[in-house]
Amino acid sequence: MSLLPEQTFSMQGYNLHVTKTEKYKTNAIVFKMKAPLSKETATMRALLPHVLQSSSTAYPTTTLLRSYLDDLYGAVLSVDLAKKGNSHIITFFMEIANEKFLSDQAPLLRKGMEFLREIILNPLLEGGGFDSATVEKEKRTLKQRIQSTFDDKMRYSSFRLIEEMFKGEPYALNVNGRIEDVDAISPESLYDYYRTVLAEDEMDIYIVGDVEEEAVKGIAGELFHFDKREAKSPANAPLARKGEPKVIKEAQDVKQGKLNIGYRTNILYGDSDYNALQVFNGIFGGFSHSKLFINVREKASLAYYAASRLESHKGLMLVMSGIDLKNFDQAVGIIKEQMEAMKKGDFSDEELEQTKAVIVNQLLETIDTNRGLVEVLYHNVAAGKHVPFDNWIKGMQEATRDDIIAVGEKIELDTIYFLTGKEAANNG
Structure with a gap:
């Protein structure tokens, strides 16, 4: 059933x-x-x-x-x-x-x-x-x-x-x-x-x-009856590589810096390694037990918040963090270190299993509301691919350490964006 x-x-x-x-x-x-x-x-x-x-x-x-x-x-x-x-x-x-x-x-x-x-x-x-x-x-x-x-x-x-x-x-x-x-x-x-x-x-x-x-x-x-139509939706494709990663700094009248980093995952919803990517993101920055939260926010006290999320129809992993204006280099350094650790498989079996359990829980919570259920089902229409929900859960539960390391090999840094304060920009 x-x-x-x-x-x-x-x-x-x-x-x-x-x-x-x-x-x-x-x-x-x-x-x-x-x-x-x-x-x-x-x-x-x-x-x-x-x-x-x-x-x-x-x-x-x-x-x-x-x-x-x-x-x-x-x-x-x-x-x-x-x-x-x-x-x-x-x-x-x-x-x-x-x-x-x-x-x-x-x-x-x-x-x-x-x-x-x-x-x-x-x-x-x-x-x-x-x-x-x-x-x-x-x-x-x-x-x-x-x-x-x-x-x-x-x-x-x-x-x-x-x-x-x-x-x-x-x-x-x-x-x-x-x-x-x-x-x-x-x-x-x-x-x-x-x-x-x-x-x-x-x-x-x-x-x-x-x-x-x-x-x-x-x-x-x-x-409801409408004229027949051909689906005009353009196929989703991963973001093409554009040379070296860009660093953009923008100065405004802000007291807290906003550091946002974009990675290309080269993986879209419905791809065979999409489930492993979800687990990768969960361990990296998706939850309060993730590497970004623990290492950037808790241990180094560098960020007010630090998390990552996926844009699954565009092949993106986006890191969001709020940091003191002076901590840009240090925060970028630690976030890059966490990404390298993930790519090397430097995470415990406990982190892996805990992340899978939390993701599955989150998905089941989403379909606890009729609105959430429709959003989950609509992913298939948006992607033009049919992925049964049960396969999604099963695929995640079966993702291995090797699957997650393989996903890491595809992830590339694209852009670092920093919203900084005017004083910091003038001093820097």
Whole structure:
């Protein structure tokens, strides 16, 4: 019995994924739209879902819309944007009570799907475009979201590292687009783009809960049908090597330095050694028992935080740390030492087993929520590869010391980015 029994149906213009499970008291309806990341469309794409979730033809104000959600036993609607590899993904997430647990046997799943259809396919229009007041309000909010990346120095330094690693490539873009592109968006141009999205995006609908597959398929087929389309998503490829590692230092008015280091792993989600890479990252910097945490933060007291994470659809390992401005050379030295230790297999069997246990635990915790479960399943769509979840867990549990050393041979330092203070920059 699979941990995640997913059934996929090919529908008109989209794929429907149904996971029948009694694990959750609610049902989730998740609509995902995927298109290639592009400088020309990124800002409009970031604005679009927020405009759509603000109002619709049947619910012309946000108040009316939210009031209807309350009537559906406190249903929840939210939108999200993500970059996965070379794709820009819009998510509409709806969580609704399962009528099996209510005295009122109203067909809530159908009502939820009808509501999501209303939000996505019947927007509030004015003239030849979206409602102008909604667009203006959401444009102001989008500017704040983009600005917040610059105000939060931890997020800013992570963004700047990616920007430097991927200069001139779409992946360098902020997921919310560019602040200088917001003002030029009109209700008409956004509506034109919306029509392109409906005609061309790769679309997937996920239904998770105690549901009947055939009944769900029937409702989805009745409510959602789009033109046939070819998947346009560009294949994900590891970052190409660009000569010697770059060192970028940027001075701002900050008291604590942000040191971010980018490595190319040359391994993508779904590759045969991807599971071993996850274990490698876990021992190196993924958890509180990892080498970075213990050696950079605890023993040397060089960092306020030190951790690493993977960008699995782009083949990256990213190290993030907060350090005193004067400790740049020492911190870089110790982080490089930890990477060399990993490559030599300088870690104990205990570290290996503990890391595997923590990763598996983390994955199981992720699928404890219906939203997390959909994100795990969607990795396959984003990567264009089918990796059953059970194989993912099994592959990790079976990763050997030699597998992890072999992964280390593929990892290459690409860019060191340091956000430092103005005084330190002047003195240095």
